Amino acid sequence: MSDLLTIELSYNNYHLLFPRIIISILLILGMVLLITNIIKRVKNGNLSTFNFKFFVDNFDxxxxxxxxxxxxxxxxxxxxxxxxxxxxxxxxxxxxxxxxxxxxxxxxxxxxxxxxxxxxxxxxxxxxxxxxxx
Amino acid sequence: MSIFEILTPLSVLLCFLGVFIGIVMGAIPGMTATMAIAIFLPLTYALDMIDSIGLLIGLYVGGISGGLVPAVLLNIPGTPSSLCTTFDGYPMTKKGEGEKALKVGITASIIGGFFSLTILYFFAPVLASVAIDFSSVEKFLIIVFALTVIASISKGSLLGGIFSGLLGMFISLIGTFTDNNEMRLVPPGLEDQLVYGFSLLPVLIGLFAIGQILQESEEGMKAASHQKIDLQKGNKNTQFSFKLFKNQKINVIRSSIIGTFVGMLPGVGGSAASITAYSQTKNFSKNPEKLGTGEPEGLVSSESANNGLIGGALIPLLSLGIPGDSTTAILIGAFLLQGIEIGPLFITSNQDLWSGIVFSLVIANIVMFILMFFSIKYFAKIVFIPKYLIFPIIVVACVVGSYAINNGVMFDVWTLLLFGLLGYIFPKIGVQIPSFLIGFILGTEAEKYFVDSLKGSSGDLTIFFTKGPIALVLWILIIGSVTYAIIDSRRTKKAAEQNAS
Incomplete structure (x- = not known):
């Protein structure tokens, strides 16, 4: 258990430690967001209709x-x-x-x-x- | 210490000017207090700290207060924080009580302003003295707490809020890590420009000003319709008098307190403050059904809350170095420009500056009141200044500001445009700008504290739980804010489903 919660630190890799953690969390969160979105679509039965609108109506x-x-x-x-x-x-x-x-x-x-x-x-x-x- | 020993005549003058410009900019729909401060920030480069604080505080107070003018007259909130002002302000204008509505709003603003100032004055030093003993573990946890709070307030999508905050953090990590001088995350070919990552100011100005301009141009820069507004119909009922506030004592105090404490929560802007205060006023009101039809009661709560926010938002900034909203996030930029570090030591080691900030707030509130109360008729005309004149000026000011901030770096102008584009795209794809911004500002510090904590424990992650009682309290707060968010989003979902069926 204590091995799991210990991170190996080395001076040369200090700069990579935190970015790696953030990227991992970002990826996981991104996946979760994507999956919940897909589940919602399946539930509502509009998986294939993709009507995401980027611009406002009649944009200039x-x-x-x-x-x-x-x-x-x-x-x-x-x-x-x-x-x-x-x-x-x-x-x-x-x-x-x-x-x-x-x-x-x-x-x-x-x-x-x-x-x-x-x-x-x-x-x-x-x-x-x-x-x-x- | 006498007020005149600390404030120079120039700083008082600049504060005055700041309030005036702030009101003007706040009154133009589409321009916010945040934008006003972002644009003027580069100018403070050439000023002393105390003078620039006068100007920026003036802009802050003026900008938040000015938003009430178009809210009342046109039903358009001049800044997001005056959203709830439209609920009762505009109906009053339609009844011919425009001037009365504006004056009620102005009076509520100054009361809210002074209330929160008092809380700031007594509370910030206490909080700072507690925070002084914090080790890197606690500091890291405070930043985590700040991020979860922003995310939990952002209605609907907790995950989206956290994602936005972490994305901001991630972008801030681009560049060199000072501990071992190693570069990371820099795209190939940009090593020279991104040695120190993106500069804070072009990022801020881009997100708030350029993004807004792109959005307005997408909507076609529609001018506010030139409707004829009758500010005051002749009869006595429509005239303003301070007696109106006689029955509003509790309302004013409650709303100011709500504004101040919502302001204290990191990353939570003025709109949340005034919405919370407004809904509480509705809960406690003797005749809640009248709210929204032009009752001064609603105006009072919205305006005292959004000015209460100012003092509140400054508390975590000045005692912990964590901005309370996006406007104070930009104020961090001002301190950085002057080479002053904001954190628990700020108040004790910069006594004069701390008093200067408090005095500036007092002056700004008084100036705001006098300016607006007696010349509201003229300020009411500002809402008709065409956007096609204002926005080009803002673009040039932003470009000049970004270029100047590091003494002439063209890459900063490109940063400005890049983040302007992001500021335009983000709201459309569900990334929340306030969360992103707070993440960006606190990212490098979070990393530093995180690595330092681990160094102290030689890599043992349990240090974040076992450090001591304060760490535990912070964990309870973090878990509490997340739980609150989950329960709250369930409740809104259920309410939505019930409405649908």
Whole structure:
């Protein structure tokens, strides 16, 4: 019994001990969750119908994927073209995307929002507080 | 010690500013107090500890309180913690008693705030002095307890909650283990970036801010409808007066206490606090059928509970180093930035800072009350600020913050986006973000205490049971919270079945 409850410790393996335990518990829990889910499905008789919905009904494809793409592009261009140009362009496009049309008024709002934010962030963070900007 | 010896004029000013910004952000539906603090955290990098605490506490108090505005006026909780405020607040607005409802809520907020502050002030040092003698065994068990509590509160799926917490722990283990300087779990090719694992702040900001933005954009960024709201109809009945609170004494005290103690439980957020307080008010009410139709009674309980939460959530943070909710989890980040370790020794070795926190809370509550009570008409307009202006600003602030946190590391921005994506996906696949976050924050410590305990017993696992009376008490608490969860989920299942049939 006491052998079962004793873990062999060696200095070289300290770093693997805890992660191994956590992975094991995670796997067991994952299995249990999966099995209970299957049992529930068998009971309700809908084993084969898999109607898991990831997106909400009528989700806004353009805005969701647009945001995701713009975020990645923004992050990748930051260090290449610098903080101010990247942010101004990003803010302009995102605001435009969220309003969702390209009327004159929309463009004006987007431009002012992007310029104002970028300059304020640049001034407050970069100049006033001396925080590193990309 | 005089208040002015500890608080600098700058910290008072920042506290003031924090409350103001907090109210504004809390009042915008979809933005939470947690998000407000996460965004402003990088800014505190350049401030002294005491000044940044003023700002962050201000944001916390303001953010939680601001959530009441859209809850009352639009039937949308501005932050999750004002969920129950909508039950009675919105019906009052429909009756033309909007201003009265808001003022009842504000007054209940400040009472709840001060109540929990008092408990914090007396209780945290006591708890800390008990915890000072804890060895690594007890510390490990406290973390286990914290995780089971979060999981047991998360309605419906205990296993899912524990799974989420462990997943968070697992992610936090990526990187180097400091004891023997060995790297583990790092994907090939990222050894340089992940030597120390993921940075806490981009993870936090990503989960809470970017995830939220992705979710809102999925829903199409619908603006709050511009309905005309009549804040106050002319007759006397609709005016606010403090006399309203005459019959609410017990209600206020009960709700504040519930809020504070729910707040103390690790990982349990404001929504749980106000729901518990609201249901208790309903149980004890003389006319429970009226609740939900626009009774100040319900408003009082929800708002005093969610402000009571603030002091409560700070108790385990400042005495044990374990965050009471996701907002205080982010506050840990603030202390880390300043190089201050939070734990049982915190209060005794940082007396000034401890008093500073208490004073900041006092000031923040007073400022919140004055600002909101006298200019609520103007704050009521905030709920109509369009999201398409706010959200792009938040994204830029998040990116700048993540980049700056380790003095210009681009990988942190990628961490931000990765966890933003996870913050969007997790709720959809049943992973609970609060559990995940607490697991992530406590993961490395849990590992350290676990390995240390085993070192002390040369590998004997029974040490976790035989260490002493405190360990046993902790085990009883752990088993108790799990049992509670099982019984509770059975009960809800039965109730659901009865409703169905």
């Amino acid at each position: 494809k353009v805005k969701l994927f647009g945001t995701a793409v713009l975020l990645v592009v923004y992050a990748s261009t930051l260090e290449i073209i610098g903080f101010i140009p990247a942010s101004v362009i990003f803010m302009f496009l995102v605001t435009l995307l969220y309003i969702g049309n390209i009327r004159k008024r929309t463009i004006m709002i987007s431009i002012s929002n992007s310029l104002a934010t970028t300059i304020i962030v640049w001034y407050v963070f970069g100049q006033l507080f001396d925080i590193t900007l990309p």
